[in-house]
Amino acid sequence: MNTVQTQSNNLTLSKLIELFEIDNHEYVLPEASRMASLQFLAAGAFPTTRVEKWKHTSLKPLVENQYSLPTNLSKNYSDIKSVDFGTGLVHKLVFINGIYQKQLSNIVIGEQLIVDELSAKSAPQNWENQSTSDSVFIHLNIAFANDGIYVEAPANAALKYPVYIIQMIDNEELNPVIHLRNKIVAKKGSSIKIIHQVHSTGNMPALCNIYTEISTEPNAHLEYNVVQFDLQNVSLVSNLNLQQSRDSKLETNTISLSGKLIRNEVVANLNQANAEVQLRGIYMPRNNEHTDNTLQIKHNAPNCQSNQLYKGIIDNVASSTFLGQIYVDREGQKTNAYQSNKNILLTDTCRSYSKPQLEIYADDVKCTHGSTSGQMDKDMLFYLQTRGIGFENARRLMLIAFLSDILQAITIEPLAQWVVNEIHNRLDS
Amino acid sequence: MLTIKNLKASVEGKEILKGINLEIKPGEIHAIMGPNGSGKSTLASVLAGRDTYEVTEGEVEFMGKNLLDMEPEIRSREGLFLAFQYPIEIPGVSMTNFIKAAYTEHRKHKGLPQLSPAEFLKLMKEKKELVEIKAEWSGRSVNEGFSGGEKKKNEIFQMAMLDPALAILDETDSGLDIDALKVVANGVNKLRTANNAFLVITHYQRLLDYIIPDVVHVLYNGRIVLSGTKDLALELEEKGYDWIKKENVH
Numbered sequence: 119m120n121t122v123q124t125q126s127n128n129l130t131l132s133k134l135i136e137l138f139e140i141d142n143h144e145y146v147l148p149e150a151s152r153m154a155s156l157q158f159l160a161a162g163a164f165p166t167t168r169v170e171k172w173k174h175t176s177l178k179p180l181v182e183n184q185y186s187l188p189t190n191l192s193k194n195y196s197d198i199k200s201v202d203f204g205t206g207l208v209h210k211l212v213f214i215n216g217i218y219q220k221q222l223s224n225i226v227i228g229e230q231l232i233v234d235e236l237s238a239k240s241a242p243q244n245w246e247n248q249s250t251s252d253s254v255f256i257h258l259n260i261a262f263a264n265d266g267i268y269v270e271a272p273a274n275a276a277l278k279y280p281v282y283i284i285q286m287i288d289n290e291e292l293n294p295v296i297h298l299r300n301k302i303v304a305k306k307g308s309s310i311k312i313i314h315q316v317h318s319t320g321n322m323p324a325l326c327n328i329y330t331e332i333s334t335e336p337n338a339h340l341e342y343n344v345v346q347f348d349l350q351n352v353s354l355v356s357n358l359n360l361q362q363s364r365d366s367k368l369e370t371n372t373i374s375l376s377g378k379l380i381r382n383e384v385v386a387n388l389n390q391a392n393a394e395v396q397l398r399g400i401y402m403p404r405n406n407e408h409t410d411n412t413l414q415i416k417h418n419a420p421n422c423q424s425n426q427l428y429k430g431i432i433d434n435v436a437s438s439t440f441l442g443q444i445y446v447d448r449e450g451q452k453t454n455a456y457q458s459n460k461n462i463l464l465t466d467t468c469r470s471y472s473k474p475q476l477e478i479y480a481d482d483v484k485c486t487h488g489s490t491s492g493q494m495d496k497d498m499l500f501y502l503q504t505r506g507i508g509f510e511n512a513r514r515l516m517l518i519a520f521l522s523d524i525l526q527a528i529t530i531e532p533l534a535q536w537v538v539n540e541i542h543n544r545l546d547s
Numbered sequence: 548m549l550t551i552k553n554l555k556a557s558v559e560g561k562e563i564l565k566g567i568n569l570e571i572k573p574g575e576i577h578a579i580m581g582p583n584g585s586g587k588s589t590l591a592s593v594l595a596g597r598d599t600y601e602v603t604e605g606e607v608e609f610m611g612k613n614l615l616d617m618e619p620e621i622r623s624r625e626g627l628f629l630a631f632q633y634p635i636e637i638p639g640v641s642m643t644n645f646i647k648a649a650y651t652e653h654r655k656h657k658g659l660p661q662l663s664p665a666e667f668l669k670l671m672k673e674k675k676e677l678v679e680i681k682a683e684w685s686g687r688s689v690n691e692g693f694s695g696g697e698k699k700k701n702e703i704f705q706m707a708m709l710d711p712a713l714a715i716l717d718e719t720d721s722g723l724d725i726d727a728l729k730v731v732a733n734g735v736n737k738l739r740t741a742n743n744a745f746l747v748i749t750h751y752q753r754l755l756d757y758i759i760p761d762v763v764h765v766l767y768n769g770r771i772v773l774s775g776t777k778d779l780a781l782e783l784e785e786k787g788y789d790w791i792k793k794e795n796v797h
């Protein structure tokens with residue numbers, strides 16, 4: 119086990135990279151890409167809040183800890199916290215500390231679905247070219263991702279069962295740093311639903327850096343649900359890259375229930391006419407947690423529609439950031455782009471920061487955005503109380519109601535139920 | 548049932564209720580009238596437990612207990628109901644979930660066993676019929692997108708469900724068409740027993756043709772300045788409030 123040795127206690131990029139030098143893992147991406155990224159990283163540093171895109175999210179929780187490379191843990195992981203599907207079927211893909219666990223995974227037979235573990239040996243996955251990215255985390259992922267999954271819904275396949283990616287972080291005795299890379303493709307006319315869960319089981323610091331690419335071909339329909347929970351001591355950075363072809367529809371529901379530091383960055387590319395993307399999110403940081411959702415929607419083609427709907431409930435001294443950029447290219451005529459971010463602040467000491475950003479180069483564009491932030495509505499609470507509903511119960515009813523439009527957008531019933539239960543438990547504690 | 552003694556309340560340092568005295572006995576219907584801004588809704592809110600108003604003096608006894616000591620939800624469970632002048636919309640909370648949560652708390656408070664889902668639905672249907680409200684409301688969010696009149700009817704529906712000892716109706720008649728007014732009045736009359744009481748705040752004598760009050764009070768400038776029989780309402784309808792205002796200049 120190699121631990122980063124530091125003089126100042128802070129983790130620097132070069133110290134993190136040093137960790138991997140004695141690593142004998144095989145990496146997922148081709149050497150040429152890896153080398154280019156390593157070169158970028160050699161000259162780089164973790165962004166501070168002086169960098170515009172990180173102005174409202176400090177990496178302090180990430181850099182003030184040390185991490186080590188995950189080792190093989192010979193534990194029995196049969197009891198992983200997850201959504202209960204009862205007798206319902208689901209394709210389950212389990213990763214522990216970034217390594218695929220074949221014996222815990224299960225693909226339902228008879229479904230038209232292609233699943234491949236990513237490895238150095240697997241065929242090149244035609245990743246989006248990220249060589250010009252300015253993101254340290256994307257380059258770290260290119261350089262050090264050593265596992266992941268490729269999921270494909272073949273042309274015209276309407277998948278019956280959801281694909282459930284469980285990514286568990288075991289930080290009970292170890293402070294792992296994890297790089298994971300996934301690619302999900304919905305081929306022409308197919309439809310598929312995904313759940314991507316990230317959670318941890320311990321209290322040691324951990325750093326998890328995920329990169330996921332999703333593409334929808336013409337007429338495909340994809341629903342991607344992310345659930346992030348029990349990440350009390352984890353810094354999670356997730357980059358999601360969406361590529362959409364004509365007439366495709368992509369929906370994401372990102373549910374961040376708890377995490378010391380969560381940064382969900384999404385770049386959505388509407389590359390061909392009539393594509394639609396619905397991006398929704400719920401975040402509920404508490405204690406001194408911080409959740410960041412940074413989105414960039416690129417309308418690169420005409421007649422596309424995008425809709426961002428993010429809602430936060432912030433507690434204690436927690437904070438949140440929402441940055442939503444809508445970019446409409448000259449080609450993006452007849453664009454419909456909407457954005458809404460609403461926050462409920464449960465205490466006087468929590469904070470939420472919200473900022474829309476519009477960059478529009480086409481003239482025939484419909485674009486609206488709105489953001490609200492405030493305490494719970496006292497009139498509503500009082501009304502419920504006058505009917506005999508106790509304060510706590512009234513508060514819970516109202517908060518669930520506040521989130522209801524997003525909860526209703528989750529079409530995988532057991533997942534929706536599970537999320538509601540988790541939120542109930544959270545609000546009760 | 549309800550005894551209010553010298554009740555004073557203020558908001559942001561401004562005194563609004565300036566010494567209210569009122570006694571309501573089981574089986575009675577009291578009406579409160581009075582010019583705009585005289586403190587009628589404030590009285591209703593203070594009785595229901597709204598914490599924006601600070602009670603600076605006085606006592607309120609409800610069913611033998613100190614009302615002012617109770618949280619709003621306890622007042623409700625103890626049998627006090629307020630039909631709001633402006634019912635609140637609660638997007639995302641369905642009517643069914645809302646009324647069920649309320650009803651469950653009331654049963655629990657009284658130590659009664661909970662109803663089965665079927666029994667509950669039956670009760671809801673019965674009470675909906677009483678105020679002639681549409682079945683499709685159950686799935687909708689509380690008061691959201693309801694018309695003014697529908698909101699008022701919805702208050703009466705909730706009252707019927709919770710079966711309070713004392714119901715305060717704050718201008719439930721305002722904004723109702725003549726048929727709806729009859730429905731609401733009829734609802735009240737059907738719920739009326741020898742053991743419960745009503746405090747009806749209204750601007751219009753018309754309502755009192757249907758809900759016959761035992762006593763009519765005039766609230767002016769934070770005080771009850773006049774009380775009488777239902778004929779007082781007729782007199783006010785005819786003469787307006789000017790004569791009362793003149794008699795009560797300070």
Ligand SMILES: Nc1ncnc2c1ncn2[C@@H]1O[C@H](COP(=O)(O)OP(=O)(O)OP(=O)(O)O)[C@@H](O)[C@H]1O
Pocket residue numbers: 558559563581582583584585586587588589590599632
């Ligand atoms: N929360 C508040 N903050 C400030 N002033 C208030 C508040 N609530 C009531 N008031 C004031 O107290 C006075 C009494 O208001 P209230 O609503 O009780 O009158 P009302 O008799 O119900 O009038 P109406 O017939 O118009 O319904 C008014 O002058 C009103 O502006």
Ligand SMILES: [Mg+2]
Pocket residue numbers: 587588589632717718
């Ligand atoms: Mg009023």
